[in-house]
Amino acid sequence: MQHILPPLPYDPSALEPHIDARTMVLHHDKHHASYVKNLNSALEPFPELHERNAMWLLLNLRSVPRKIRAAVRNNAGGHVNHSLLWRSMSADAGSAPTGPLADAIEHDFGGLQACKDQFAAAGAGLFGSGWVWLARSNQDGRRLQVCTTTGHDNPLMRGRFPILVNDVWEHAYYLKHQNRRPDYLRGWWQVANWEDAVRRFELSDESAARSWEIKDAPVFAPTP
Ligand code: MN
DSSP: OOOOOOOOSSOTTTTTTTSOHHHHHIIIIIIIHHHHHHHHHHHTTOGGGTTOOHHHHHHTGGGSOHHHHHHHHHHHHHHHHHHHHHHTBOTTOOSSOOHHHHHHHHHHHSSHHHHHHHHHHHHHHOOSSEEEEEEEESSGGGOEEEEEEETTOOGGGGTEEEEEEEEOSGGGTHHHHTTOHHHHHHHHTTTBOHHHHHHHHHHTTSOHHHHTOSOSSSSSOOOO
């Protein structure tokens, strides 16, 4: 089985004007596609890994031959994280979290604005290429935290379940915002998909292990 590029769940222009269509097309059709292609190429000589999904590979790098370990880390990570990213955004996203996620944000950050401020500051402050996340720790009272990862690492590699994610690699914003990453992060809230975050927060109550059994795109669980 080959890893497959999942289709964008909306039209590339759906997130205009906050994320421009040209950026979306390049980001999905070129960048994400190349991670999938490079992952398949790296794995090709290793049939024993062909039934493993991208999340499993990322979390079991010690079981991956040393020769392709870096390629798998970068490209399985790129595949997983971009698959999450497309669903972390929506044209008709709810403007605010609801239910248990809203309660947890209130409890762990003291309010939605404080959570957004920490997220934007962490994303703006990350040196180089990486990702900013709202994630739920599997320790520390299972609190919500803002964290960053570099390259294409995923918070699950450090025991944190991803709830909401944004990409702060330059390719995610450079055409529209050039070097102004904070502007991009500020506008991004207009397309942040809190409905998906609510769904993922519910998932985080279950064993994370169960949710990465699926080989491809619905990396954590299918959208209902
Ligand atoms: Mn990207």
